[in-house]
Amino acid sequence: MPGTDGVDRRGLLKIAGGSLAALGLTAAGCGGGSGSADGTVTLRYAWWGSEDRAKRINETIALFEKKHPKIKVKTDFQPYLDFWKKFNTQASGGNPPDVFQNAIGFLRKYDAKNVLLDLNQQVKAGNLSMGNFRAGLEKFGEVDGKLLGVPVGSNSMALVIDKKVFARAGVTPEPGWTWDDFHRAMRTIRQTQGRAGDTGYYGVMYLYDLYLRQQGKAFFTEDGLGFTEADLTDWWTTGYEGVKAGVYADPKKIAQVKPKSGVTAEIGACEFTWDNFTVRYSSEGTSDYGLAPIPTTDGRKTGQYLGSLMLSASRRTKHPEEAAQFIDFMVHDPEVGRIMGYDRGVLTTTEQYAAFEPADDVNKEIAAYEKRLVDSGVLEKITPHPAGADVAESAFLRIAEEMAMGKRSVGDAVEQFFTESKTALGA
Template sequence: MKRTTLRAGAGIVAASLALGLAGCGLGTGAAGDASTELSDEPVTLRMYWWGGDARHQRTQEVIDLFEEEYPNITVEPEFADWSGYWEKLATATAGKNSPDVVQMDLLYLAEYAGRGSLVELGDYDIDTSGMEDSVRDMGAWDDGLYAVPISTSSMTVAVNTDLLDEIGVPLPDTDGWTYDEYEAWAQQVTQAAPAGVYGGSIMQNGHMLNLFARQHGDQLFDGTQVSIDPATLEAYFQEALDWTKSGAAAPASVFAETSSLALDQLPISTGKVVSSFIYATQVSAYSQASGANIELVELPTIPDGVETYDYFKPGMYWSISSQSEHPAEAAALIDFFLNDPEAVKILGTERGLPALSSTLDIIADDLTPEEVKAVEYSESELPRLGDAPAPLPSGSSDQDALLLRYMQEVLFERTTPADAAEGYIADLQSSIDAAN
């Protein structure tokens, strides 16, 4: 195996995380004094991840294979749902009882790495040679690699073509279509659809906001500063307000009722909207939930905007706790999940498209038609890829919760898009400043 190298280059959960890590004690912990070589003695590792039953089953199968190859290493699995995961991890970290290997997310990477809670991985045997530099480097913090991407995905517009056919409105040419063209089409669909069914959806997460900003030649963060131009953010909120008022998207009351539902209860899953902004790798889940054919089309853009605005966002990462007494063995476990051919086959695309592009050939013959759509969409985005952004700053993990709050204020017209933009930037910057 090759050693990893790195080019230089909100809520209740957030509060719980900040309080937990503030008291966990900074520094490298047990891992700082541990060997980088594998031990021949019995070793027990704890591995922690979030997800559903399908993920738990596949992960356990790979753990069983790993234990066969490394008979002196026992892996104890732990898992939770998304919200419970972060509360439990914060508590364990603060109590000096963190699992050895943890599934990490971009929202929390800087917060854990910045407080000395993760191992810098450069000295350990994790082969990332089949990973694009821009993807791998999104696991970096302060010029060190603290998280290895597991999977990647791109944002897309999902279209329920079965429902669209029933309504009788054709899908226009989406090659290079604009936000105005998307709104006009979605409005036409709403007008032709049964009452309570809408043509479009609004953009509502931080990743989509950053892509919108990048189309404008802007960006959400610059180091620890919220750098987005208030005018760009105002345009983002204004777009959403215009769509709900024109009927292209559901009104504010429906948005408020549905924005935080589980995936299988979201409007795109229940046949209440024809199109929605999703991650391409979620197409299988939405197809299954809706029982319909879901096609993936390009994101709308702005006229004369930046063409290379997109990037492959890691869906999640593997990291090693700095409290681990066995970081070398933990690294071997991560490497096994990333590179072992049988492990790759078992995991498939459940966590998203493999971050190691070299492993796609291993699973190519076993991909479902929906997974093929995700792969093909990602390949179609290559001409639009630009430089990946730096990791999110510590304290930015509540950006989505803040965005949702201000979005509702705008849609209910309790505040203007301009005031919402100023408020969002100020609140997010305050959160970042408090964490740094």
């Protein structure tokens, strides 16, 4: 899932999932925002991210207020963990922001807590357009017929590689390579370069989802898990054996260098992550980094989809029309696209995508990677995420790490994951 800005996934998911589960929200109550005697409306807009993202977003807000003088926007941004802490407090008190940054893993949970506004009515009223989205992204924020989020940037899973290490090892990942090819390549890197191949693929939930989708399954169904204990046993056994053989990085070493990547710390030669995170590697490390394709089971099916950060509105807002107009502006206005660039992923609407021309090599490669995915026809619909998905993801990462460190056997790890996930998902 995009947008964590390098924050440790285990910590942030624990906080987001645990506190949300305790909200117990109802639909009644007051809304956010305010109005004035002269008809001016004030919206509260909150997001997570870095100072650079805040600077860009503040520029877009100034542009919006200039074009909509009767709507003022009060902003609030935090690092990821702090964002969710504050948001949960506001939501439990019945006063969440009018508009806020959101992600796929939280849609069903927030919807079940009556936090999210169904934006379909605003689309029908002409305050929000869901036209001109790339590659079917207009469907990304839909849950059970309700429009709960509007995408602002797209990304997809990819393999970030240290190009120099791969070149010295004579390994060239190409579209259609298989998992057998991947594991063989990792062994070659270990044998020829004295460095682990991968930093810990076995603990990446979104990658395991793709592996399952390649076989006609999925990590999640609409109301639970879409795979068996035997499936996970096979996946984690391969990972554990690779760690013990030194083909995959020692998780203790990876933990020691956090928040820096194990790739830029030169512990491993590659790792699976979201394509738009590639910018991070170039700023952290001293080598050349690039994007390689996802391995397949059959030489064709990758199981991939375009993911996205999105904008959602509060069900409690007193100004649903203005909130929808604000979201519409942020996803369609060409100048907003030029200002934001690929900060939150490749721009989702055709107006903004055409308006921004990446000048640096990293962003050009991200755009080219997603274009290849779209043109190749391999993209599918995203797997549904049931309420509690964030807790299951956190458990997957934590327990995989414990297994890799030898704190749990593979069998015990699998059993523990299913126990925790079934509780989180209400199964």
